[in-house]
Amino acid sequence: MDYIQTQIGEHHIRLENVPESLMKLFLRSYPFYDDPENEPDIVILIEEGYGVPFVDYEVSIKKESDKISFCRADYLIESDRYYKNARIFVHDELALKHALISLYSSYIAYHNWGLLLHSSCVIDNGKAHIFAGHSGAGKSTAARLSYPRTLLSDEATIVKITSDEVTVYNSPFRSEQEPTDLAGCYSLSSIQVLVQALHNQRLRVRKPNGLLELMDKVFYWPHSSEETGNLLGLLNILVNRVPVYELHFQYNNKFWELIS
Known part of the structure; x- marks a missing residue:
């Protein structure tokens, strides 16, 4: 196929x-549209046959005056x-998904639009709630236990951050559950940093600690002081506008009694 057009967040x-x-x-996770008059925000050329199957998450970065490259064992x-404008060389479908996450996360952070958080996100009574954590923390579990609430993401949440509001979008970056055709954005009401426990408890986190908790939950590979500054600025706005909690939770849906 020569090309396809899709939308992630607000970006074509x-x-x-x-x-x-x-x-x-793309057929499984991404919405298609055909609008030749709409100038794309990002243009990506994809090539296969690169590297080896997934080894680890280690990414090396090389930056020149007019070009930047991200290299992992299974993608470049x-x-x-x-x-x-980018070229992505990949080994397989998993590599392509992770490469798209890397590129899109870099794009929205560089342009001060927002962040891509390692998290799941669920809508309850018209408001969005994030469950953040590293692999194994329980993001997908919290998403499953939230059914029948609508799921915006189960791996990477698209967060738009402005001085006036913080909103989230339906994410195509999924690990287990396929996205719905949900459109538009939703106001973000809370962020839960997950802690597996024997009982349910929700503790408010002070803003400076919330920023520190979220720093390593962003899909981001630092490579310049300017972009790191952008990242910290966006996180500072985020924790000042949206409350952050530690959510100690059991493997049942009763934790929603602490949120709703």
Whole structure:
């Protein structure tokens, strides 16, 4: 296929040269649209046959004056400095998903639009609530236990941050549950940092501690003081506008009694 057009958050993405072997990822997770008059925010050329199967999450970064590259065992991204035009070389579908996460996260942070948080996100009574944590912390479990509430993400939450409001979007970056066709954005009401426990308890976190808790939950690979500054600025706005909690929870849905 020559190209496909999709949308992530508010951003229009044009994907060129998508191999048939990788189309299943987009058919399963990404909305398609065809609007040749709409200038894409990001243009990506995709090539397969790179590297080896997934080894670990270690990413090396090389930055030049007009180009930046992200290299992992199973993918390579070569992008302009604005993350608007990129080539992605991948080994397989998993590599492509992670490469797209890396590129999109860098794009929204660089342009001060928002952040991609390692988290699940659920809508309850029209408000969104994030459950953040590293792999194994219980993000997918909290998402499953939240059914029948609507799920916006189970791995990576798209968070738009402005001085006036913080909103979240339906995310195509999924680990288990496939996305719905939910459109638009939702106001973010709370962030829960997950702690597995023998009983349910929700503790408010002070803003400075909340910022520290969330720093390593962002999909981000630091490579310049300027971009690290952007990241910290966005996180500072986030924790000042949205309360952060430690959520000690059991493997049942009773933790929602502490949130709703």
